[in-house]
Amino acid sequence: MALDWSIPVTTDWMKTQEVHEPSMQYAKDIYKVASRMPKDFTALEIGGAWGFSTLAILSSGAKRLETVDPNVMAECHNEAEANGFTNHVWNVVRSEQYWNEKDGKFDLIYVDGSHLYDDVYNDLFKAWERLKPNGVMLVDDWEHKNNIKAEGETSEYGVSLACWEFWKDKVSEVKSVGIDGRVLWFKK
Secondary structure, three states, rough: OOOOOOOOOOOOOHHHHHOHHHHHHHHHHHHHHOOOOOEEEEEEEEOOOOOOOHHHHHHOOOOEEEOOOOOOOOOHHHHHHHHOOOOEEEEOOOOHHHHOOOOOOOEEEEEOOOOOOOHHHHHHHHHHHHHEEEEEEEEEOOHHHHHOOOOOOOOOOOOOHHHHHHHHHOOOOOOOOEOOEEEEEEEE
């Protein structure tokens, strides 16, 4: 896989987004990690929203990508279809419903759904259960400025705390951990 990959810009939506360099770089970070997966890996994405992560994962060689996002206005599936990816399945549900109703193991799981502490904590632990041996779990927004507030304030973000608690609890099961750009990853 070429490391100079760029997100495909084929839709009017993505054309409006291509000038947003942080989003384009974030997609490259996901692609960089996903492109190191063995050929024809299976993937699950918690939070597809605008389609950046969807396209990065599909472009890196996923033979199948399931996306979980309750927002019916999300662009993830439109972007996948517009770029010829027929191996994308969109589950229009919240992640806790998905975890309760669906089975399956994955080689790669990307967690970028709700950023509330309880939701992230649940997503990380449930994703780890669904990760195959040698699989990789990616997390976004672990270093987002909204994770930290001034003393006495409450943050709406809980990603960094949930990641820390996950790591503390699962350290004996994690083969390796790393950071590529904005993406934190754990290998099982």
